[in-house]
Amino acid sequence: LAKTTQPISMDSYEGQEVNITCSHNNIATNDYITWYQQFPSQGPRFIIQGYKTKVTNEVASLFIPADRKSSTLSLPRVSLSDTAVYYCLVGSRTGANNLFFGTGTRLTVIP
Amino acid sequence: GAGVSQSPRYKVAKRGQDVALRCDPISGHVSLFWYQQALGQGPEFLTYFQNEAQLDKSGLPSDRFFAERPEGSVSTLKIQRTQQEDSAVYLCASSLAGGGVTDTQYFGPGTRLTVL
Numbered sequence: 001l002a003k004t005t006q007p008i009s010m011d012s013y014e015g016q017e018v019n020i021t022c023s024h025n026n027i028a029t030n031d032y033i034t035w036y037q038q039f040p041s042q043g044p045r046f047i048i049q050g051y052k053t054k055v056t057n058e059v060a061s062l063f064i065p066a067d068r069k070s071s072t073l074s075l076p077r078v079s080l081s082d083t084a085v086y087y088c089l090v091g092s093r094t095g096a097n098n099l100f101f102g103t104g105t106r107l108t109v110i111p
Numbered sequence: 112g113a114g115v116s117q118s119p120r121y122k123v124a125k126r127g128q129d130v131a132l133r134c135d136p137i138s139g140h141v142s143l144f145w146y147q148q149a150l151g152q153g154p155e156f157l158t159y160f161q162n163e164a165q166l167d168k169s170g171l172p173s174d175r176f177f178a179e180r181p182e183g184s185v186s187t188l189k190i191q192r193t194q195q196e197d198s199a200v201y202l203c204a205s206s207l208a209g210g211g212v213t214d215t216q217y218f219g220p221g222t223r224l225t226v227l
Contacts, residue, residue, distance in 0.1 A: 032212050043115070043202050043218025044154065087153055091212035097167060098144060099216060101153030 004088045009106040018075045022088030025069050030092040033071045038085045083109045115219035123225045124193045132188045132222045136205030146202040193226045
């Protein structure tokens, strides 16, 4: 599994756009990039997944440059309820069945 | 629809006691996973079932940990002779197909185990 590196923590004010960058220098050709979100006392929840360029859904956008060695999760206009830990994961469709989470980025949204 | 449920939500055990943690996956989901999450850390993989078959148990930390899914739905994680280092949140997840990063895993709320 490709190793990922992301900031341990970030703070943001309500209403701002938040960008969390994840480095995955050893990403393999068949690997996808996936982000999960975890609120306190809950299990992780899938947010978004992509392979290249840009993916957008109702929750977030995921930007992946051409070399795919990093990716950026973008959360538009965050609210207090977006305070959570965000995990960047890299893996292939035919690789290990389990997910490797790392320590994630703890986002705190400030009023 | 109903998500993944786990019981109990909280469990306190004395060192040396046996515990059993239950997971009810989403109906029809083929794959089931158990993860262990220590305080301040991300979840770590314990074991994986596809239907009733336990295909990967490489993450189980010792032979005191045992998991089963006898009918391919409900799963139980059993920890024998609990130790203080077993204190953690135990998360269960299920996915529709055979696993892999592109098969979204749906997590339950976890069981917080505290060993005194």
